[in-house]
Amino acid sequence: MLRVAVPNKGSLSEAASAMLAEAGYRQRRDTRELVMLDPDNDIEFFFLRPRDIAVYVGQGTLDVGITGRDLLLDAEVEAEELLPLGFAASTFRFAGPVGDFASVEQLEGRRLATSYDGLLRGYLAERGINATVIRLDGAVESSVRLGVADAIADVVETGNTLRAAGMEIFGEPILRSESVLIGRKGERNAAAEVLVRRLQGVLVARQYVMMDYDIRKELVEQAAQLTPGLESPTVSPLRDSDWVAVRSMVPKRQTNRIMDELYDLGARAILVSSIHACRI
Ligand SMILES: Nc1ncnc2c1ncn2[C@@H]1O[C@H](COP(=O)(O)OP(=O)(O)OP(=O)(O)O)[C@@H](O)[C@H]1O
Ligand SMILES: O=P(O)(O)OC[C@H]1O[C@H](OP(=O)(O)OP(=O)(O)O)[C@H](O)[C@@H]1O
Ligand SMILES: [Mg+2]
Numbered sequence: 692m693l694r695v696a697v698p699n700k701g702s703l704s705e706a707a708s709a710m711l712a713e714a715g716y717r718q719r720r721d722t723r724e725l726v727m728l729d730p731d732n733d734i735e736f737f738f739l740r741p742r743d744i745a746v747y748v749g750q751g752t753l754d755v756g757i758t759g760r761d762l763l764l765d766a767e768v769e770a771e772e773l774l775p776l777g778f779a780a781s782t783f784r785f786a787g788p789v790g791d792f793a794s795v796e797q798l799e800g801r802r803l804a805t806s807y808d809g810l811l812r813g814y815l816a817e818r819g820i821n822a823t824v825i826r827l828d829g830a831v832e833s834s835v836r837l838g839v840a841d842a843i844a845d846v847v848e849t850g851n852t853l854r855a856a857g858m859e860i861f862g863e864p865i866l867r868s869e870s871v872l873i874g875r876k877g878e879r880n881a882a883a884e885v886l887v888r889r890l891q892g893v894l895v896a897r898q899y900v901m902m903d904y905d906i907r908k909e910l911v912e913q914a915a916q917l918t919p920g921l922e923s924p925t926v927s928p929l930r931d932s933d934w935v936a937v938r939s940m941v942p943k944r945q946t947n948r949i950m951d952e953l954y955d956l957g958a959r960a961i962l963v964s965s966i967h968a969c970r971i
Contacts, residue, residue, distance in 0.1 A: 901939075
């Protein structure tokens with residue numbers, strides 16, 4: 692039986708459960724449930740704090756789990772990314788009071804507050820910057836105003852929290868994070884491979900659409916360059932032998948641009964449909 696860790700609350704929780712449900716797994720009905728068995732898929736789901744998920748997977752107590760890349764790196768455990776999942780995107784950045792800092796080098800000898808001390812210490816050490824790291828549990832933005840730190844390193848999504856606290860970001864992003872499926876370092880598990888393939892299917896179904904169109908035979912090569920598909924587009928004969936029907940997957944975000952270009956090329960009856968599920 693595969694043992695899978697799922698975030699129980701916070702920014703990752705809802706989207707993680709939605710993705711697993713889309714991949715055909717049973718999900719809990721009550722947010723107070725801590726463990727849930729999915730006998731049809733021979734999986735047991737454990738609902739845990741995302742920060743702890745890296746620890747359980749790193750120790751091999753649980754086989755795989757969903758957490759954030761930043762939380763995985765912060766935990767400094769024997770776990771690795773198996774698949775990026777595309778939700779809960781954020782950056783991890785330095786910020787200080789407006790006008791105080793222009794570059795990371797200015798952090799030398801200063802005090803930095805963060806909830807991600809493992810991640811931050813690693814970053815500072817790599818760059819040879821000596822700063823005092825103060826580990827706080829949350830609401831890190833308040834630490835500077837309250838005199839505990841000179842600057843912070845924190846998760847930034849919209850930047851609204853920073854602005855409200857009178858702070859601004861400086862330096863390059865320390866990390867770009869998103870939700871990830873993680874497994875124990877160097878360990879391959881056949882049951883986990885099925886989960887990975889199913890989640891990949893969900894990602895593709897979310898990111899691609901199916902496009903169908905008719906085009907004159909002599910233009911099919913040009914059209915195929917606009918819609919190369921994942922492997923190669925399907926080309927089928929039509930009753931009118933001067934024309935063919937083409938079917939190809941295209942990235943959802945490019946749908947309208949590709950339709951415009953196909954139309955200009957001479958394609959007609961261009962139809963777009965969503966992909967409900969797939970295995971690549
Ligand atoms: N706006 C955001 N705030 C916090 N975390 C975010 C945000 N956007 C994405 N994330 C990601 O979510 C993960 C944090 O998960 P966590 O469960 O701690 O969320 P949280 O919303 O901060 O929960 P809590 O209310 O317990 O602080 C990290 O990987 C982080 O990068
Ligand atoms: O850039 P934004 O869109 O404003 O989001 C980032 C903020 O959200 C998170 O805080 P959270 O709500 O998790 O509170 P916490 O600091 O107590 O964890 C994070 O720590 C930042 O403070
Ligand atoms: Mg938080």
